[in-house]
Amino acid sequence: MARCLSIWGLLLTVSSLLAACATQVNPTPQGQLPTSDPRTPTATLQAHTRIVFTSILENNTDIYVMDADGTNLTRLTDHPAMECKPAWSPDGSKIVFFSNRDGNFEIYTMNADGSSVTRLTHNAASDANPAWSPDGRKIAFSSDRDGNFEIYSMNPDGSEVQRLTNSTASEIEVAWSPDGQRVVYASSEITNSPRLYMMDVLGGNQTEPDR
Numbered sequence: 001m002a003r004c005l006s007i008w009g010l011l012l013t014v015s016s017l018l019a020a021c022a023t024q025v026n027p028t029p030q031g032q033l034p035t036s037d038p039r040t041p042t043a044t045l046q047a048h049t050r051i052v053f054t055s056i057l058e059n060n061t062d063i064y065v066m067d068a069d070g071t072n073l074t075r076l077t078d079h080p081a082m083e084c085k086p087a088w089s090p091d092g093s094k095i096v097f098f099s100n101r102d103g104n105f106e107i108y109t110m111n112a113d114g115s116s117v118t119r120l121t122h123n124a125a126s127d128a129n130p131a132w133s134p135d136g137r138k139i140a141f142s143s144d145r146d147g148n149f150e151i152y153s154m155n156p157d158g159s160e161v162q163r164l165t166n167s168t169a170s171e172i173e174v175a176w177s178p179d180g181q182r183v184v185y186a187s188s189e190i191t192n193s194p195r196l197y198m199m200d201v202l203g204g205n206q207t208e209p210d211r
Helices: 008-023
Strands: 043-045 050-055 062-067 083-088 094-099 106-111 127-132 139-143 150-154 170-176 182-188 195-200
Touching: 050 083, 062 083, 083 127, 094 127, 106 127, 127 170, 139 170, 150 170, 150 182
Parallel strands: none
Antiparallel strands: 043 050, 050 062, 083 094, 094 106, 127 139, 139 150, 170 182, 182 195
């Protein structure tokens, strides 16, 4: 069974790297996603102290929100498919996530209350791991639409999809620097564990930071 992608040790390293950026200015076959236990939570904190996360509280992977103190738990999605990696828009009005509710993994947005679910990507590939830019103008994500997993960006309405990486490796996780000027991503060759790289928002100046 397909599982939601979650590489927690790697994301801790990404977080450390992004903190540095603020002060400085297992690959998979095509059509499949790296696997992990869907019970592993993925959560982001809204500026207004609301947390959005995935859970199998009711025997299916769905998206929930709650206050920062754990109260006012609300289920936003109720679908037999898997809803994964939710993240707030910078203004807290929308949530981006990926799901296989239409067959394969695609990227969607919905309002903060779970209404108006909108599909942003439309292809036979797997589109996953969306990350909203700090200014809200772009969403970065990973996709195997061109063969192996690469990093792409698009507008919040799904338009102007742009490929940012082009390699034989699998680029599987992505995050923005706090100032929105750089993108950090994880890249993995078949025999190696993922390594972190940085690039500018148009895909240029791809470098491996000091480890």
